[in-house]
Each structure stands twice: as C-alpha cells, then as structure tokens.
Amino acid sequence: MEERPYHSVRLAKQLCKGCTNCLKHCPTEAxxxxxxxxxxxxxxxxxxxxxxxxxxxxxxxxxxxxLSMIKDYxxxxxxPAPSLYGQFRGLQKPEYVVEALRCIxxxxxxxxxxxxxxxxxxxxxxxxxxxxxxPLISSACPAVVRLIQVRFPELIENIVxxxxxxxxxxxxxxxxxxxxxxxxxxxxxxxxITPCPAKMTVIRRPIxxxxxxxxxxxxxxxxxxxxxxxxxxxxxxxxxxxxxxxGVAWSTSDGEANAVCPGNxxxxxxxxxxxxxxxxxxxxKLMDLTYFEGNACMGGCVGGPLTFENNYVAKNTIRQMVKQxxxxxxxxxxxxxxxxxxxxxxxxxxxAKDAIRLDDNMQEAMRKMVRMNEIIERxxxxxxxxxxxxxxxxxxxxxxRGYCHEMDCIHIMKEKLKVMAQEMVELAQxxxx
Amino acid sequence: MEPxxxxxxxxxxxxxxxxxxxxxxxxxxxxxxxxxxxxLRRVAVASYxxxxxxxxxxxxxxxxxxxxxxxxxxxxxxVGPGIPDLTxxxxxxxxxxxxxxxxxxxxxGMGLPNMKRNADEFNxxxxxxxxxxxxxxxxxx
Numbered sequence: 024m025e026e027r028p029y030h031s032v033r034l035a036k037q038l039c040k041g042c043t044n045c046l047k048h049c050p051t052e053a054x055x056x057x058x059x060x061x062x063x064x065x066x067x068x069x070x071x072x073x074x075x076x077x078x079x080x081x082x083x084x085x086x087x088x089x090l091s092m093i094k095d096y097x098x099x100x101x102x103p104a105p106s107l108y109g110q111f112r113g114l115q116k117p118e119y120v121v122e123a124l125r126c127i128x129x130x131x132x133x134x135x136x137x138x139x140x141x142x143x144x145x146x147x148x149x150x151x152x153x154x155x156x157x158p159l160i161s162s163a164c165p166a167v168v169r170l171i172q173v174r175f176p177e178l179i180e181n182i183v184x185x186x187x188x189x190x191x192x193x194x195x196x197x198x199x200x201x202x203x204x205x206x207x208x209x210x211x212x213x214x215x216i217t218p219c220p221a222k223m224t225v226i227r228r229p230i231x232x233x234x235x236x237x238x239x240x241x242x243x244x245x246x247x248x249x250x251x252x253x254x255x256x257x258x259x260x261x262x263x264x265x266x267x268x269x270g271v272a273w274s275t276s277d278g279e280a281n282a283v284c285p286g287n288x289x290x291x292x293x294x295x296x297x298x299x300x301x302x303x304x305x306x307x308k309l310m311d312l313t314y315f316e317g318n319a320c321m322g323g324c325v326g327g328p329l330t331f332e333n334n335y336v337a338k339n340t341i342r343q344m345v346k347q348x349x350x351x352x353x354x355x356x357x358x359x360x361x362x363x364x365x366x367x368x369x370x371x372x373x374x375a376k377d378a379i380r381l382d383d384n385m386q387e388a389m390r391k392m393v394r395m396n397e398i399i400e401r402x403x404x405x406x407x408x409x410x411x412x413x414x415x416x417x418x419x420x421x422x423x424r425g426y427c428h429e430m431d432c433i434h435i436m437k438e439k440l441k442v443m444a445q446e447m448v449e450l451a452q453x454x455x456x
Numbered sequence: 457m458e459p460x461x462x463x464x465x466x467x468x469x470x471x472x473x474x475x476x477x478x479x480x481x482x483x484x485x486x487x488x489x490x491x492x493x494x495x496l497r498r499v500a501v502a503s504y505x506x507x508x509x510x511x512x513x514x515x516x517x518x519x520x521x522x523x524x525x526x527x528x529x530x531x532x533x534x535v536g537p538g539i540p541d542l543t544x545x546x547x548x549x550x551x552x553x554x555x556x557x558x559x560x561x562x563x564x565g566m567g568l569p570n571m572k573r574n575a576d577e578f579n580x581x582x583x584x585x586x587x588x589x590x591x592x593x594x595x596x597x
Contacts, residue, residue: 176492177492177493177496177497302480302483305483305497305500306479306483306500306501306504307497307500307501308504377490377492379487379488380487380488380489380490381488381489381490382490383490385489385490385491385525386460386525388488388489388490389460389461389489389523390460392461392485392488392489393460393461396463420488
C-alpha cells in the first residue's frame with residue numbers, strides 16, 4: 024500500500040495572506056494559491072524550503088521534532104550536522120560544540136562529519152567499479168534526490184546507492200553506544216541536528232532505505248541559543264575522536280566532491296542551478312564527468328533554511344576551522360573494518376515519482392496537451408500569478424487537469440467584462456418596438 | 457498520417473542566447489506526454505544537436521516536433537546555405553563551425569553523427585543555395 028505523503032514543509036494557514044511570493048519562487052512549481060491561501064502539492068514538493076525563505080508572513084514552516092523528544096528514550100545521542108559548527112563565529116574546534124551538546128542533555132554525541140568520512144570511503148570504493156553511469160550523482164542532499172525522482176526520473180540510475188552520512192552515523196553511534204554501555208538498541212534514540220526540512224522528511228519517508236536509523240530531527244535554529252553559552256566556555260572531552268577535516272567540509276558546497284573525487288567532479292549549489300545542470304546531464308552533455316554533487320541550498324548545507332548564521336559567514340567559519348585541522352584523508356582515517364562491519368549501501372531501489380505527465384494514457388495526454396497549447400495562445404503571458412498558478416503555462420496545465428477555469432485569469436475576465444458591458448450598452452440603445 | 461500532437465519552433469541564426477530553448481521545451485513536453493527512458497534521452501540529445509546546428513550553421517529555420525501513436529518525429533528545415541559534401545559532413549570530427557561557435561565550445565564535429573546514432577531512422581537532404589532538411593524518427597515501444 025502506498026504510504027501517505029509526508030512533508031516537513033507546511034503551511035501555517037492562519038498566517039498566509041495568499042500572496043504570490045512562494046508561488047513564484049518554488050523551483051518545482053509545487054504551490055498554488057486557491058481560495059485565498061497557498062496550497063502545497065504533495066506530489067511535486069521536494070522539501071527544499073525555498074518557500075520558507077521567501078515568505079514575508081512566516082506562513083511557510085518546517086515541522087521538526089522538539090528537543091523534549093530526547094526524553095522519550097533512556098539514552099539520547101546527538102548527531103550534529105557539520106553545518107552546525109558554522110553557526111558559531113570564530114569556532115576553533117568541533118569538539119567545543121560536541122561538548123556543548125552533552126551539556127544541554129544528550130547522553131552522547133556522534134559527529135555526522137564522521138559519518139561523512141565513512142561515506143566518503145564507501146563512495147571511493149564504489150568509484151573503483153567499472154561501468155558506472157556518468158556522472159555518478161551524490162545522494163547526500165535529499166531535496167536533490169527527490170527533485171530527480173520527480174523531474175529527472177531518467178537519472179535515478181546515476182544516483183550513488185550509498186546511504187547518507189546521517190544514516191551511517193546513526194547506525195555506528197547506536198551500535199558503539201550499546202556496546203560501551205551494555206544497553207539495548209531500542210533504549211537509544213538518535214537525533215539529527217538538522218539545517219533543513221528535507222532531512223526531516225527523509226527520516227520519516229526514507230529514500231533507498233526501508234527504515235531510517237535516525238529517530239528524530241531537531242532544527243539548528245531551535246537549539247542554537249541553548250548551545251551558545253556552552254560553546255563559548257570551550258570545553259572538550261579529551262577522549263573524543265574527531266572526524267577529519269574532509270568530513271567537516273561536507274557542510275559546504277564542494278566539500279563532498281573534494282573528499283570523494285577531487286580529480287573529476289562538479290559541485291553545484293542552489294536548487295535552480297542544480298536543475299540547470301541536471302538538464303545537461305540528461306542531455307548527455309556531462310558524460311566525461313565522474314561525480315556530481317548537487318546542493319539545494321546556496322553554499323551547501325550551511326545555507327539550509329533552518330540555520331541561524333548567514334551562509335557566507337558560516338562557510339568562512341568552517342573554512343577557517345578546517346585549516347587548523349590535521350591533513351588526514353578518510354582513506355587513512357576510516358579503517359576498512361568499519362566499512363565491512365556497518366551497512367553503508369541502500370537496501371531499496373529509488374523509485375520514480377512521476378508527477379509531470381498529463382495523463383497515464385498517452386493519447387489522452389496528447390489531447391490534453393493540444394488543448395493546453397490552445398489555452399496558452401489565449402492567455403496574456405504576463406505570468407503574474409493572480410490566477411493562483413505560477414505561470415500562464417502552468418495555469419493552462421491546471422485547466423486541462425481540471426483544477427481551475429479559464430475565467431480564473433483576471434485578464435481574460437476583464438476582456439470578457441468589456442464585451443459584456445458593450446453588449447449591455449447595445450441592448451440599452453435598442454428602441455422599443 | 458497526421459501526428460496526434462505537433463508543435464513548431466523558430467530557430468534564428470547565431471542566436472546563442474536562446475540556443476537550447478526549443479530542445480528543452482521538447483523534452484518537457486515529452487515528459488508530460490509520458491515518454492520516458494531511453495527514448496526520452498535519445499530525443500533530448502538529438503533535438504539539442506539539431507537545434508544547435510540550426511543556430512551555428514544555418515541561416516535560420518524551423519524545428520518541428522511531431523508525436524505519433526508509435527513514434528516521435530523531429531524535422532529540422534532551414535533556409536540555407538545547404539551542405540556541399542554530405543559524406544564529409546556526416547564524418548565524426550569534421551566541422552565547419554566558425555570561430556564564434558568554436559569559442560563557445562561548439563564545433564567538435566559530432567553533431568550530425570550524434571543525431572544519426574541516437575535516432576532510429578535518420579534522413580538528411582540538402583541542396584546548396586536552398587537548404588537542409590533533417591528528419592529523425594524515434595520508435596515508441
């Protein structure tokens with residue numbers, strides 16, 4: 024049975040004014056304004072969070088788990104995204120943030136950067152295989168993976184079948200914690216500290232995995248203020264084994280590509296840019312490329328909609344911090360035994376989520392497209408959004424799909440009113456016979 | 457036989473800023489119609505090549521998309537200048553692209569061979585001083 028769709032990105036109805044800001048900025052045209060408020064189309068939304076950024080009324084929200092959820096488990100492990108480090112200006116070592124997370128109530132901390140180190144190795148092993156599709160596409164940004172499912176289903180086979188750093192981190196963290204403390208896995212909750220709603224969505228509705236290893240996602244925005252005073256105290260656990268600088272750099276655009284395949288990779292940030300480049304991949308224009316890293320957010324994960332710090336400042340913080348870290352690559356730092364011990368590969372196929380086709384029957388789809396083109400001819404082409412669809416073209420599509428009517432276009436209605444008014448005048452002028 | 461769906465794009469000579477728009481729209485339309493997989497990829501590649509050929513080599517022309525129940529057809533018809541030596545033109549690596557096109561990364565001499573490789577049926581007719589017509593069919597099965 025098909026699971027009910029889940030999205031972290033939601034609408035706060037009472038705050039929505041029904042303006043066209045989110046409508047015009049949604050990269051997958053997944054928003055419509057109907058009945059005076061925005062609606063998000065489940066089948067097209069990729070949880071990138073662009074609408075959260077542009078809504079002046081804060082009516083677009085990301086649903087994440089509250090910090091209090093860690094009390095539902097006997098033990099709780101924080102899995103900080105490396106982008107969390109970028110939130111603290113002038114931070115010298117990741118350890119200070121790790122210790123601060125313990126101070127606010129987590130039993131233990133496992134860096135997702137460490138998960139990224141393991142994933143780096145796993146992908147590098149994968150790249151040794153012959154006959155891989157070119158380019159291999161990173162699976163790290165769930166918004167990009169979902170974009171491919173929805174809009175570029177032909178490229179699903181290019182997505183690397185290695186799990187995300189967050190998942191690998193949760194698997195190792197739970198296993199190691201249980202071994203060290205003699206407890207049962209179900210007593211331990213693993214919580215990702217997230218920069219974005221897309222990660223939250225992928226925890227609830229995993230892609231390529233039957234079940235997520237992560238139990239919840241807490242937004243960076245929610246705990247930033249709690250962490251700050253502890254981070255400033257610069258405390259650290261002397262026994263802590265930190266991740267490599269490469270793992271930390273996964274938080275910024277190009278960090279992953281530089282760790283995985285520095286020789287022949289391309290990294291693109293910003294969802295519209297990613298779409299543009301994926302179009303080229305689909306046209307076989309980038310067949311000489313080995314690895315492609317796409318980040319929905321500008322600057323990479325540090326630009327996530329749930330972060331506190333400006334993404335450029337955060338990127339600089341990470342860069343300065345990484346400079347001080349030892350030059351050790353995951354190839355040397357992650358033992359092969361770790362790769363053999365813990366699952367890093369997907370256990371499910373990534374499926375296409377075809378939401379673009381006009382009809383399941385191709386002949387019917389063609390009839391609809393002919394009609395759509397006729398409607399487009401009549402529309403003014405202003406792409407004003409007043410009808411509630413993002414462009415005149417999508418409005419025509421919505422009409423043939425049966426969601427709205429041509430008279431919902433205020434410009435067509437105005438024309439119609441003009442004709443009617445003229446007719447009224449003519450009627451009034453007729454003499455009584 | 458009349459196509460079930462037909463659309464025509466005007467492509468102007470040396471209009472590099474708009475180059476690729478027609479093929480992008482063709483790809484989008486085919487996705488909406490439910491054409492996918494290998495055929496979509498091949499049409500995408502061939503339509504891009506043929507559109508770029510119109511921009512780079514022709515004096516301007518039209519690109520026509522016809523969709524039949526069993527095939528997708530692309531017809532590119534330009535108004536000149538025509539190809540003097542078709543055999544040479546079909547060779548991989550042979551190109552007559554000018555410096556402007558080369559400076560933009562075109563002119564590898566793979567356009568026509570690439571179209572032929574990707575289409576299930578390929579036909580080219582050219583008369584110097586009149587123009588070139590390329591017809592490609594892609595089977596939908």
